[in-house]
Amino acid sequence: xxxxxxxxxxxxxxxxxxxxxxxxxxxxxxxxxxxxxxxxxxxxxxxxxxxxxxxxxxxxxxxxxxxxxxxxxxxxxxxxxxxxxxxxxxxxxxxxxxxxxxxxxxxxxxxxxxxxxxxxxxxxxxxxxxxxxxxxxxxxxxxxxxxxxxxxxxxxxxxxxxxxxxxxxxxxxxxxxxxxxxxxxxxxxxxxxxxxxxxxxxxxxxxxxxxxxxxxxxxxxxxxxxxxxxxxxxxxxxxxxxxxxxxxxxxxxxxxxxxxxxxxxxxxxxxxxxxxxxxxxxxxxxxxxxxxxxxxxxxxxxxxxxxxxxxxxxxxxxxxxxxxxxxxxxxxxxxxxxxxxxxxxxxxxxxxxxxxxxxxxxxxxxxxxxxxxxxxxxxxxxxxxxxxxxxxxxxxxxxxxxxxxxxxxxxxxxxxxxxxxxxxxxxxx
Amino acid sequence: xxxxxxxxxxxxxxxxxxxxxxxxxxxxxxxxxxxxxxxxxxxxxxxxxxxxxxxxxxxxxxxxxxxxxxxxxxxxxxxxxxxxxxxxxxxxxxxxxxxxxxxxxxxxxxxxxxxxxxxxxxxxxxxxxxxxxxxxxxxxxxxxxxxxxxxxxxxxxxxxxxxxxxxxxxxxxxxxxxxxxxxxxxxxxxxxxxxxxxxxxxxxxxxxxxxxxxxxxxxxxxxxxxxxxxxxxxxxxxxxxxxxxxxxxxxxxxxxxxxxxxxxxxxxxxxxxxxxxxxxxxxxxxxxxxxxxxxxxxxxxxxxxxxxxxxxxxxxxxxxxxxxxxxxxx
Numbered sequence: 108x109x110x111x112x113x114x115x116x117x118x119x120x121x122x123x124x125x126x127x128x129x130x131x132x133x134x135x136x137x138x139x140x141x142x143x144x145x146x147x148x149x150x151x152x153x154x155x156x157x158x159x160x161x162x163x164x165x166x167x168x169x170x171x172x173x174x175x176x177x178x179x180x181x182x183x184x185x186x187x188x189x190x191x192x193x194x195x196x197x198x199x200x201x202x203x204x205x206x207x208x209x210x211x212x213x214x215x216x217x218x219x220x221x222x223x224x225x226x227x228x229x230x231x232x233x234x235x236x237x238x239x240x241x242x243x244x245x246x247x248x249x250x251x252x253x254x255x256x257x258x259x260x261x262x263x264x265x266x267x268x269x270x271x272x273x274x275x276x277x278x279x280x281x282x283x284x285x286x287x288x289x290x291x292x293x294x295x296x297x298x299x300x301x302x303x304x305x306x307x308x309x310x311x312x313x314x315x316x317x318x319x320x321x322x323x324x325x326x327x328x329x330x331x332x333x334x335x336x337x338x339x340x341x342x343x344x345x346x347x348x349x350x351x352x353x354x355x356x357x358x359x360x361x362x363x364x365x366x367x368x369x370x371x372x373x374x375x376x377x378x379x380x381x382x383x384x385x386x387x388x389x390x391x392x393x394x395x396x397x398x399x400x401x402x403x404x405x406x407x408x409x410x411x412x413x414x415x416x417x418x419x420x421x422x423x424x425x426x427x428x429x430x431x432x433x434x435x436x437x438x439x440x441x442x443x444x445x446x447x448x449x450x451x452x453x454x455x456x457x458x459x460x461x462x463x464x465x466x467x468x469x470x471x472x473x474x475x476x477x478x479x480x481x482x483x484x485x486x487x488x489x490x491x492x493x494x495x496x497x498x499x500x501x502x503x504x505x506x507x508x509x510x511x512x513x514x515x516x517x518x519x520x521x522x523x524x525x526x527x528x529x530x531x532x533x534x535x536x
Numbered sequence: 537x538x539x540x541x542x543x544x545x546x547x548x549x550x551x552x553x554x555x556x557x558x559x560x561x562x563x564x565x566x567x568x569x570x571x572x573x574x575x576x577x578x579x580x581x582x583x584x585x586x587x588x589x590x591x592x593x594x595x596x597x598x599x600x601x602x603x604x605x606x607x608x609x610x611x612x613x614x615x616x617x618x619x620x621x622x623x624x625x626x627x628x629x630x631x632x633x634x635x636x637x638x639x640x641x642x643x644x645x646x647x648x649x650x651x652x653x654x655x656x657x658x659x660x661x662x663x664x665x666x667x668x669x670x671x672x673x674x675x676x677x678x679x680x681x682x683x684x685x686x687x688x689x690x691x692x693x694x695x696x697x698x699x700x701x702x703x704x705x706x707x708x709x710x711x712x713x714x715x716x717x718x719x720x721x722x723x724x725x726x727x728x729x730x731x732x733x734x735x736x737x738x739x740x741x742x743x744x745x746x747x748x749x750x751x752x753x754x755x756x757x758x759x760x761x762x763x764x765x766x767x768x769x770x771x772x773x774x775x776x777x778x779x780x781x782x783x784x785x786x787x788x789x790x791x792x793x794x795x796x797x798x799x800x801x802x803x804x805x806x807x808x809x810x811x812x813x814x815x816x817x818x819x820x821x822x823x824x825x826x827x828x829x830x831x832x833x834x835x836x837x838x839x840x841x842x843x844x845x846x847x848x849x850x851x852x853x854x855x856x857x858x859x860x861x862x863x864x865x866x
Binding site: 167179180182185186187188201271272373396397398400401402403404407408410411412450452453455 | 554555573574575594595596598614615639640658682728729730731732733734760761762763808809810833834852
């Protein structure tokens with residue numbers, strides 16, 4: 108696939124690859140991982156609370172100055188103004204008028220310094236909470252959420268990415284947690300690959316086929332049952348359950364008025380699908396909005412892109428709040444980095460990991476909070492600097508996962524998050 | 537006196553403290569006005585370069601126009617405000633401020649009779665204003681995306697507005713009706729991978745004889761977010777709407793920010809992009825430029841002096857430059 112970023116780096120191409128797999132492997136992701144936490148009791152507690160996470164990934168690097176940390180009237184401020192929000196004293200870019208109305212549900216972190224200006228490395232840091240190092244691969248937040256938050260009884264995948272395009276299939280993002288927790292991509296919001304019965308296969312034939320498989324399985328397992336054969340059997344049954352629940356991915360079942368409210372463009376549909384998946388207890392949904400890598404004409408493109416983001420995002424947050432889902436759903440808006448305060452010769456802004464912002468809300472996140480700040484023209488963090496590792500801990504703590512614990516992977520204790528870091532406690536209730 | 541653009545050379549250059557955006561000559565040639573990324577407008581006295589700032593906008597000023605008598609400056613900003621100024625005021629203050637658009641004003645034009653002002657903006661609206669009192673005369677709707685450029689037909693009967701999607705709407709000023717559309721679609725592209733619309737009719741110019749409409753901007757947008765594209769002019773026959781010629785500048789990457797026809801029979805374009813800043817010159821019917829003047833830095837706007845001998849340009853390197861379209865005097 109042709110790289111969609113402006114700077115055409117190799118990291119982008121690698122990051123965008125998907126590793127295709129069959130539905131059987133995908134269905135494995137529904138197996139909850141709570142039992143493999145070092146404290147199984149915690150897993151049971153989490154399962155009862157049914158916490159979930161939605162991540163909105165602003166691909167390419169959203170400008171903090173045209174979103175969460177505007178600096179109008181300064182040498183770096185650009186042409187857009189700031190507007191008041193539903194939180195007294197909190198101003199965000201005028202490009203977010205609908206989001207401004209629901210900011211009392213959200214919190215802004217304005218003091219991120221990841222010191223990373225590379226797309227691939229920055230993206231990795233923001234979704235794993237670790238810096239890339241040779242020989243070490245860490246699971247993404249979605250895989251961790253699928254393992255820690257999904258229940259054994261769930262018949263749906265726990266880690267779903269809704270992509271603007273680029274194909275469906277499995278991601279390579281679960282590292283040592285194993286392929287069970289790798290993402291399933293919904294290509295432009297379409298249902299998972301191979302999740303419908305083939306049209307050439309009648310329902311009766313399918314039932315007979317499955318019955319024969321079960322009979323053969325039972326015969327085999329009566330003499331040679333192992334953990335491996337159990338897993339295979341489980342995967343097949345989970346796949347069948349998923350096929351029975353294929354309607355979960357069918358947006359046509361949502362009311363027409365909701366399609367209108369969210370907008371009939373891709374991002375609107377994807378946000379509506381995220382709501383539908385969360386309402387069906389999928390543990391983790393990531394929605395991508397592309398592309399913010401605006402080295403050229405940053406202001407025109409942010410007008411276009413943020414303008415498209417604003418309505419559906421605000422509608423999603425408002426719906427989650429109205430339906431009582433926000434208390435159990437963490438929503439995060441992140442990027443791989445921000446954009447330079449300095450405006451370049453093409454009216455653009457470049458990569459900037461030194462002083463930028465992320466927004467989150469729901470679960471234990473203090474609504475309406477503003478954490479940290481940058482200096483007058485946004486060129487540096489001036490108070491309460493944080494990094495990717497702290498954010499990663501914070502996301503997990505917000506959904507009641509004790510990020511100081513470890514996963515028990517075949518007897519190895521692997522820290523859930525960077526053990527040298529911790530959450531932003533002031534953001535959490 | 538006929539000009540010789542092949543002998544063009546920079547006559548003046550004056551530095552400001554912020555990158556410059558737009559520029560317009562005072563028709564009396566006492567001043568050149570520019571706008572900057574610090575939200576201000578500058579009045580530069582010619583030839584001294586003495587500078588006075590005009591401040592009233594809360595955003596960048598994307599559009600400047602001066603009345604034909606040279607007495608009034610109009611500025612349109614990203615704050616949606618249309619502001620009237622006395623050009624020669626010792627201590628410039630707004631004469632009138634109108635909240636004209638929701639969001640950016642992209643372009644402003646003054647009718648040939650000086651009675652009507654047209655504005656266009658990101659709110660997809662074309663608005664007509666009474667110059668004398670700032671009252672709204674008419675709002676024209678129909679564009680489906682941001683409007684970048686506006687131009688009164690020299691005979692005063694029609695108004696043209698050009699948008700991001702490459703459409704030019706021709707409006708009848710007598711009743712506000714849409715007469716027809718020109719489709720300069722080569723100036724627009726949608727990049728599915730990046731998910732962005734790009735290009736648009738950034739500038740328009742009518743040939744002195746009224747037979748041709750030139751629409752300028754960019755094409756070959758291989759990487760919109762990375763500034764990989766090339767300048768393009770699409771020249772349409774006014775009567776038939778047929779594409780008469782597409783004018784390019786081989787080897788250059790960038791956008792045509794403004795086009796103006798020179799009465800000596802050529803088209804001038806201000807081009808800025810990754811290959812730098814250029815003044816480009818095309819004969820009316822020729823696809824390739826017959827001359828290009830490399831400027832010291834990336835160019836963002838141009839204007840032609842009333843005597844048609846000088847071109848003012850604004851630059852990212854914070855300079856306003858004035859180029860003479862002729863050989864240096866001995």
